[in-house]
Structures are given as C-alpha cells and as structure tokens.
Amino acid sequence: MRKYTPKDNVQKKSYYTDRFYVVPRVPRSEVQSGSHFADVVNSLKKFVRESYVELGQLIIHIKSTDNIKVLEILKDKCGYNVCSELSAVDYLARDGEFEVFYQMLNMSEAKRVRVVTRIKKDEAIESVVCLYKSANFSEREMYDMFGIVVNNHPYLKRILMPDDWVGHPLLKTYPLQGDEAASWYEVDKIFGKEYRDVIGPENRDPAKIDRYDTKRFSRVGYEVPFGADISDGEKENDIEYSKAPLVDYTKSQKQLDKRK
Amino acid sequence: MQQTNKLTPFFENLNFERNDNTMVINLGPQHPSAHGQLRLVLELDGEKVVKAYPDIGYLHRGIEKMAENMTYNEFLPTTDRLDYIASTSNNYAYAHAVEQLLGIEIPERAQVIRTMLLEVNRIISHLFFLATHALDVGAMSIFLYAFREREFGMDLMEEYCGARLTHSAVRIGGVPLDLPKGWTQELLKWCDTVEYELANTYEKLLNENRIWKMRLEDVGVISAEEAQSWGCSGPMLRGSGVQYDIRKEEPYELYSKLEFDIPVSDRCDSYGRYRLYMEEMKESIKILRQLVPMYDKTAPQLMAHAPQYISAPKEEIMTQNYALMQHFVLVTQGMRPPKGEVYAPTESPKGELGFYIKSEGEPYAYRLKCRAPSFFHTGLLQEMLVGAYIADVVTIIGSTNIVFGEVDR
Numbered sequence: 001m002r003k004y005t006p007k008d009n010v011q012k013k014s015y016y017t018d019r020f021y022v023v024p025r026v027p028r029s030e031v032q033s034g035s036h037f038a039d040v041v042n043s044l045k046k047f048v049r050e051s052y053v054e055l056g057q058l059i060i061h062i063k064s065t066d067n068i069k070v071l072e073i074l075k076d077k078c079g080y081n082v083c084s085e086l087s088a089v090d091y092l093a094r095d096g097e098f099e100v101f102y103q104m105l106n107m108s109e110a111k112r113v114r115v116v117t118r119i120k121k122d123e124a125i126e127s128v129v130c131l132y133k134s135a136n137f138s139e140r141e142m143y144d145m146f147g148i149v150v151n152n153h154p155y156l157k158r159i160l161m162p163d164d165w166v167g168h169p170l171l172k173t174y175p176l177q178g179d180e181a182a183s184w185y186e187v188d189k190i191f192g193k194e195y196r197d198v199i200g201p202e203n204r205d206p207a208k209i210d211r212y213d214t215k216r217f218s219r220v221g222y223e224v225p226f227g228a229d230i231s232d233g234e235k236e237n238d239i240e241y242s243k244a245p246l247v248d249y250t251k252s253q254k255q256l257d258k259r260k
Numbered sequence: 261m262q263q264t265n266k267l268t269p270f271f272e273n274l275n276f277e278r279n280d281n282t283m284v285i286n287l288g289p290q291h292p293s294a295h296g297q298l299r300l301v302l303e304l305d306g307e308k309v310v311k312a313y314p315d316i317g318y319l320h321r322g323i324e325k326m327a328e329n330m331t332y333n334e335f336l337p338t339t340d341r342l343d344y345i346a347s348t349s350n351n352y353a354y355a356h357a358v359e360q361l362l363g364i365e366i367p368e369r370a371q372v373i374r375t376m377l378l379e380v381n382r383i384i385s386h387l388f389f390l391a392t393h394a395l396d397v398g399a400m401s402i403f404l405y406a407f408r409e410r411e412f413g414m415d416l417m418e419e420y421c422g423a424r425l426t427h428s429a430v431r432i433g434g435v436p437l438d439l440p441k442g443w444t445q446e447l448l449k450w451c452d453t454v455e456y457e458l459a460n461t462y463e464k465l466l467n468e469n470r471i472w473k474m475r476l477e478d479v480g481v482i483s484a485e486e487a488q489s490w491g492c493s494g495p496m497l498r499g500s501g502v503q504y505d506i507r508k509e510e511p512y513e514l515y516s517k518l519e520f521d522i523p524v525s526d527r528c529d530s531y532g533r534y535r536l537y538m539e540e541m542k543e544s545i546k547i548l549r550q551l552v553p554m555y556d557k558t559a560p561q562l563m564a565h566a567p568q569y570i571s572a573p574k575e576e577i578m579t580q581n582y583a584l585m586q587h588f589v590l591v592t593q594g595m596r597p598p599k600g601e602v603y604a605p606t607e608s609p610k611g612e613l614g615f616y617i618k619s620e621g622e623p624y625a626y627r628l629k630c631r632a633p634s635f636f637h638t639g640l641l642q643e644m645l646v647g648a649y650i651a652d653v654v655t656i657i658g659s660t661n662i663v664f665g666e667v668d669r
Contacts, residue, residue, distance in 0.1 A: 011328050011329055011624065012328070012329040012330075012624055013622070013624070014593060014594075014596075014622055014623050014624070015593075016592075016593050023596070023598065023599050023620075023621030024598040024599070024621075025598055025599045025600055026361060026363070026598050026599065026600025026601075026602070026619075027363075028600075054600060054601065054602075055360055055361075055600070055602050055604075057603060059601075081488050081489070082488050082489075082491060083491060084491055084493070084605070084612060084614070084631060085491075085603070085614065085616060085629065085631040087616070087629045089618055089626065089627040090627070101616075103603055103614075103616065103631070107488070107502065107504050107509075110504075110509040110510050112603065112605070114601075114603065132489055132491070133486075133489045133490045133491075133639075133643070134489065134490050134491025134636050134639065136639055137635060137636065137638070137639035141635075145324075158317075159316060159317060160316065160317035160320040160668060160669075161317060161320065162317070169322060169325055170324060170325055174325075176322075176325060176326070176328075176329045
C-alpha cells in the first residue's frame with residue numbers, strides 16, 4: 001500500500017520513524033519568585049495564561065487580542081524597549097492556528113522575554129508598530145510569508161515576494177519547490193496567462209535541464225545525432241581521447257630570457 | 261493608478277511624473293552603491309528627500325523555508341549565504357542556537373578557535389565596511405588599502421578552512437579542524453599589520469580629513485530612542501550612545517573570560533559610527549592577542565561528546581562498532597533535538613544576529629527564523645533618509661552597513 005502523505009503539511013519528513021521513541025523536551029522551569037521575571041509576570045498578571053522559563057528566557061502565553069496592552073506594559077513598566085523579532089509559526093495542520101511570537105529585549109537588565117499568542121486561521125492580529133517601529137518590516141514579512149493580516153499597519157504589503165505572487169511561502173502547505181502558480185509566474189508576467197498553452201510546461205523554465213533533450217545536451221560517451229529520440233536509451237560509444245599532449249615537454253622550450 | 265500592460269510596467273502605484281515640485285526617482289536594485297539588491301524609491305523636493313521607500317526582496321532565496329526541509333547539519337553551509345562578508349558569524353549563530361537546544365557542552369579548544377574565527381571575521385567585515393563606505397563617499401585609496409588587509413585576513417581563513425568567503429568553519433558541537441601549524445603566529449603578525457595600518461593609514465587619512473568629515477558629520481542622524489524603537493543593534497545602536505553589546509551583556513563562548521571594552525559614540529551620526537568601527541577593530545585585535553596564549557593551554561578535543569547528537573571522532577568511528585553505528589544513524593537520519601524552542605542572540609559584526617528555532621523532535625526544524633540585523637537597519641532607512649540630501653543617501657546606506665544576503669534571506 002502506498003504511504004499516506006498528508007496534504008496539509010508537505011514539508012520534508014523523516015523517513016525513519018520509531019513508534020516507541022518518546023521525544024524529550026527542553027527543560028522548562030517555573031518563574032522563581034523575587035527574580036526579574038517574577039516582577040514581569042506580576043505586572044502582567046491579568047493577561048498571562050501561562051508562563052515559564054525556557055533556556056534562560058521568559059515565555060508568556062497571552063490572548064491575541066491583548067497583544068497591544070501586554071507589550072505596552074512591557075515597554076512602559078518593565079523596560080522592554082526593544083522588540084527584536086516578531087514572526088509566526090504555522091500550526092494549521094495540527095491545531096488550525098498560527099503561533100505568533102514577539103521577542104522582547106530589556107537592555108538595562110539584559111533579559112529577554114518571548115510573548116507568545118495564538119490566532120485562528122482567518123483571524124487578524126493588531127499591529128504593534130505604534131509601540132515598536134521595528135515591527136513595521138517584521139509584520140510585513142509575517143503577512144508576506146504566512147498571509148496573517150495585521151490590522152492598523154501603516155503599509156501592509158508584501159515585502160520579500162513580488163506583489164502579484166500567489167500563495168504564502170512559509171505555510172506548511174506550500175511546497176519547497178513552489179506551487180503551480182509559482183512555476184508559471186514568469187510566463188504569466190511576461191507574456192500573459194493565455195500563453196501558458198503556447199509555451200507549455202516544457203519550455204516555461206529556460207534554465208531547466210532535460211535529460212532527453214538532445215538538441216542542447218549530450219552525455220559524454222552516449223552521443224547521438226541532433227534531435228534524436230532517446231526515450232528508449234542511447235547506445236554507448238567508445239570515448240576516444242586525444243593522444244597529442246597539451247604541452248610537449250620533449251621539444252625544447254623557447255628561451256625567452258636569452259633575448260635580453 | 262497606471263494602466264498596466266507589457267509596455268508600461270506596473271510600479272506599485274508610483275507616479276513618476278508629477279505636476280508639483282517633487283520628483284520621484286528610483287535608485288537600484290542594480291546600483292553600485294546600493295550594497296547589493298536594494299531598491300530605493302525616493303521622493304525629492306529639490307535635492308531633499310521627502311519620502312523614502314526601501315524595497316527589498318531581490319535576493320530572496322527562501323532560506324527559512326529551506327531550513328524546514330533540511331536536517332540540522334545539512335543547513336549549516338546555507339547559513340554562509342546570509343551575511344556573506346563574515347560567514348563564520350552566521351555559522352556560529354546557527355550552531356550556537358542548535359547547541360542551546362541540545363544542551364551540550366563545547367570543548368575548550370573549540371571555544372577558543374571559534375572565538376578567534378569570530379573576531380577575525382569581525383575585522384574582515386569591518387575592513388570591508390571601511391573600504392566600501394569610503395569608496396561610496398569618494399575615497400578610492402582607502403578602498404584599496406583596506407582590501408589589502410582584508411585579503412590577508414581571508415588568507416588566514418583560507419588556511420584554516422579552505423574557503424575565503426563561504427567558510428562553514430563551525431560545526432554543531434564544535435569545530436571540524438584544529439588550527440594549522442603556525443597559524444597563531446600568522447594571526448599575530450596580521451594583528452600587528454592591521455593595528456599598524458589602522459593607526460597609520462586609515463585613521464590618519466580619514467579621521468581629520470576635511471572632506472570625509474564634511475560628508476559624514478551630522479549625516480544619518482538617529483537618536484537613541486529611535487534606534488531602540490527600530491530594533492537597531494550593533495554599531496548602529498552603539499553609535500547612538502546606547503552601550504549594549506551582546507558579547508558583554510549576554511556573554512557566549514569565551515567572551516566572559518576576555519578583557520575588552522565596548523566603544524560607544526553619542527554623536528548619533530555617520531562619523532560617530534565610522535569611529536566606532538575603527539575602535540571595534542582595535543578591541544578585536546586585543547581579544548585575538550589574549551586568545552593565542554589560551555589556545556596553547558587547551559586539550560586537543562574539538563567536538564563535543566554527545567553521542568546521541570554528534571558523531572564521535574574519526575578514530576573512534578573506525579575502531580569502535582557502536583560509534584560507527586551512531587555515526588551511521590546521524591548521517592542518514594540527522595540528529596533529533598528535543599522538543600522546544602530557542603532564541604539565541606549573538607553579536608555579529610553587523611549587530612544582533614539570532615536564530616529562533618522551533619523543534620518538534622524531528623530531524624527537520626519545524627520553524628527557523630533568522631533575526632538578521634541588516635533587515636531592521638534597512639527598515640530604518642525609510643525614516644533616516646527623510647530630510648537628507650540626495651548626495652547623502654549613498655553615505656547613509658553605506659553607514660548602515662547592510663548586506664543583502666541577510667536582509668532578504
């Protein structure tokens with residue numbers, strides 16, 4: 001029976017699976033009372049759903065609608081005045097949700113907090129550009145890569161991919177080599193959609209190397225006439241190497257320096 | 261809105277012909293001073309920039325997507341292509357994040373070698389900044405002088421790992437090779453040369469140079485609050501008077517054991533940043549000189565001992581059956597780190613380079629996000645360029661020291 005490959009996650013998967021292997025988890029620890037992180041959790045008390053310390057950084061889970069309020073408190077009361085990164089993780093296949101995280105930095109304490117929230121597939125999230133200008137480009141990238149709409153963003157537009165790109169590349173449903181629209185992108189853009197039939201899938205990518213194309217490629221030792229059909233394989237030819245040496249050391253070289 | 265067809269392409273609703281005094285010009289993506297594939301759309305009033313719109317993505321290769329489809333060790337050479345001016349710092353940042361996830365201890369010799377390579381890369385990158393920045397502003401000879409020393413630094417890297425630009429000189433769990441014989445002596449000689457050239461050539465030519473000062477002073481001004489809000493890091497942040505260096509504040513590798521200063525400038529302009537780069541090179545030389553005696557004292561182990569994640573040394577693989585089996589599993593399947601997430605920041609020559617990795621216990625990362633400093637510095641351009649003269653635009657781009665390999669990823 002053919003192995004079932006799920007359509008909602010087309011990324012590469014491990015070929016070897018062990019049913020009895022229990023994946024260990026990176027140790028998480030409670031927030032120690034009296035520490036800096038405890039103060040942070042206390043000042044955010046009514047918003048925090050879950051908080052723990054993982055690899056030296058505090059992780060706070062919040063509701064997606066509270067993100068502005070939480071970051072505002074973090075910025076004004078806890079001194080987290082840098083939002084060093086913001087992005088999302090695609091959990092659509094498993095939970096039907098995106099995980100959005102904000103990586104915050106407190107420069108005076110040299111501490112980092114990650115604010116994590118979850119949003120449903122078609123939900124939008126509020127922009128935090130009013131608090132951190134660095135979110136401007138990051139949120140655009142998140143929109144570009146995942147299709148997460150950010151409300152009240154000053155200029156929400158694709159950033160890395162072209163404006164007329166179809167699909168959002170970092171989704172788990174998007175294949176690594178690109179989807180159907182991606183493979184026709186140049187043809188659509190230069191000639192128009194109606195030329196898809198004229199050009200055909202075999203010519204849409206000028207850099208594509210076709211093993212059976214004898215007009216442009218030949219294999220050394222398997223040369224055939226121009227344009228021959230080799231779908232049934234080709235005959236092996238003996239390779240004849242030139243016997244003439246590239247540099248003939250038996251002849252005396254010209255003595256250039258004698259001219260001086 | 262334009263009518264778009266094949267003869268009049270569509271440019272994001274931009275109307276290049278205006279009836280008022282402003283003019284819209286398009287700089288890049290193929291421009292010698294755009295430091296790669298930066299496209300800037302500038303709205304000018306006379307010679308002043310009224311509005312700037314940085315357009316990026318011309319070098320987008322989907323590195324984060326590739327990371328989700330590669331095992332952890334497979335992905336490491338890809339990180340070379342992020343900041344290709346100092347590729348070891350990317351290799352290190354990635355390896356460091358994975359090591360945090362695995363929770364493994366790095367042998368001391370590997371730590372010394374890594375720190376050495378990181379600092380050599382920092383000097384190489386800063387020399388490149390100096391060369392290209394000066395060339396952009398119009399100082400041709402500095403470009404040639406700085407590239408000469410940079411070539412010697414790249415020779416050192418070549419002697420260590422065989423590559424000049426794409427080093428891949430760090431592995432997850434340590435370094436692949438020990439230093440070649442006599443490498444440290446070569447390194448010290450290079451340090452002397454760079455130090456001499458810094459003091460006697462570059463600084464003497466530029467520091468009090470009237471043209472250089474006129475072109476750089478009060479150009480590209482960014483206040484401390486703005487720099488923090490825009491997520492600036494590295495010299496862009498320290499050039500605005502915020503003393504924050506990840507090597508000092510959140511030390512990794514051997515930086516907590518080394519003595520070095522963090523230069524800061526409160527000038528907030530391009531000239532301050534230029535001085536900062538020069539001082540940072542001097543500090544890097546100081547660090548390298550401390551590392552050479554440390555290297556001699558370490559035991560020769562190069563890779564961490566964590567049989568579950570990292571292959572044993574070659575002698576063990578060739579002599580012991582179990583080590584061979586584990587090596588085979590690690591090569592064919594790839595390592596499976598524990599479930600969890602990590603964000604590990606490092607101080608690359610450009611600023612805070614961090615990798616966020618989400619692992620679900622598979623040999624492939626579930627999500628990898630590369631926090632590249634240049635990405636945020638490019639975002640800053642839309643505010644920093646406003647009010648500048650068109651002649652200063654190139655100075656400001658050069659002063660932000662952005663590299664498009666890591667902006668577009």
